[in-house]
Amino acid sequence: MALLKHTKDRGDLRIRDNVDDLGIELAEYIAELSEASVKERGVFAIALSGGSLITLMGKLCEAPYKKTVDWAKWYIYWADERVVGKNHVDSNYKLAKDGLLSKMPVIPSHLHSINDSLSAEDAASDYEFDLRQLVKARTVAVSEVSDCPKFDLILLGMGSDGHVASLFPNHMALDEKDEWVTFITDSPEPPPERITFTLPVINSASNVAVVVTGAGKAEALRLAVDDVEPDSPVIPGRMVDPTNGKLVWFVDTAAASKLEGFQFADLDQPFA
Numbered sequence: 373m374a375l376l377k378h379t380k381d382r383g384d385l386r387i388r389d390n391v392d393d394l395g396i397e398l399a400e401y402i403a404e405l406s407e408a409s410v411k412e413r414g415v416f417a418i419a420l421s422g423g424s425l426i427t428l429m430g431k432l433c434e435a436p437y438k439k440t441v442d443w444a445k446w447y448i449y450w451a452d453e454r455v456v457g458k459n460h461v462d463s464n465y466k467l468a469k470d471g472l473l474s475k476m477p478v479i480p481s482h483l484h485s486i487n488d489s490l491s492a493e494d495a496a497s498d499y500e501f502d503l504r505q506l507v508k509a510r511t512v513a514v515s516e517v518s519d520c521p522k523f524d525l526i527l528l529g530m531g532s533d534g535h536v537a538s539l540f541p542n543h544m545a546l547d548e549k550d551e552w553v554t555f556i557t558d559s560p561e562p563p564p565e566r567i568t569f570t571l572p573v574i575n576s577a578s579n580v581a582v583v584v585t586g587a588g589k590a591e592a593l594r595l596a597v598d599d600v601e602p603d604s605p606v607i608p609g610r611m612v613d614p615t616n617g618k619l620v621w622f623v624d625t626a627a628a629s630k631l632e633g634f635q636f637a638d639l640d641q642p643f644a
């Protein structure tokens with residue numbers, strides 16, 4: 373069963389009562405954006421994250437998408453990456469490659485992963501340099517209001533602490549305004565060294581989708597989306613706020629359970 377909630381200013385919520393249906397919804401959404409972007413710009417520039425998002429995207433490797441999506445036009449970045457070898461079990465590149473990208477006819481040279489032989493700091497600068505080349509060539513579009521890249525789609529997960537990409541609560545990386553890609557060496561979740569897109573890049577995208585599932589994330593989702601008490605903590609998920617883009621939350625009913633009005637909602641109707 374499906375439920376759609378339009379919030380005042382926190383985007384749309386697409387709510388499903390099980391992750392299988394949520395995966396179907398997510399695959400359809402990504403395929404539609406890919407088609408629109410290829411029609412408009414000739415390419416589709418997408419950024420992935422790690423975590424459960426990758427499993428949820430699995431439907432894209434199946435019919436009809438495997439044959440209907442124009443995979444050769446995809447240019448793939450990572451919104452965040454752990455600074456480990458590409459074959460390391462913690463690598464977001466490996467997670468996406470094994471679970472997804474190896475099953476899709478994407479072009480290997482269109483996969484923009486980090487240089488895993490560098491330090492976190494150098495890997496971040498190197499990744500930003502790589503991204504600047506694609507923005508220069510307009511393979512990745514550019515924001516009308518800043519010089520930031522304007523991805524066609526950035527896909528994020530959100531932790532139960534409210535982190536998105538590798539932007540953790542109260543971390544100074546959240547304040548980064550100049551760099552497109554920054555690094556951290558003290559991630560509260562292992563591994564400690566990571567690189568991450570900064571908020572200006574995330575918020576310059578044409579579309580941002582955040583996938584949130586499970587009861588353990590219900591409070592974080594409430595803090596990210598609902599009209600909350602003024603003294604509530606401002607978690608990173610709340611700071612995702614595309615300036616000229618569209619924000620969509622893909623959530624299951626467990627994660628939605630603390631949203632205002634949700635307990636009275638009819639799963640087949642939009643709710644206020």
Ligand SMILES: O=C(O)[C@H](O)[C@@H](O)[C@H](O)[C@H](O)COP(=O)(O)O
Binds near residue numbers: 423454529
């Ligand atoms: O590299 C990372 O750690 C991820 O990009 C991270 O931001 C992830 O998306 C969230 O932690 C949610 O992960 P789950 O969906 O697995 O909880």
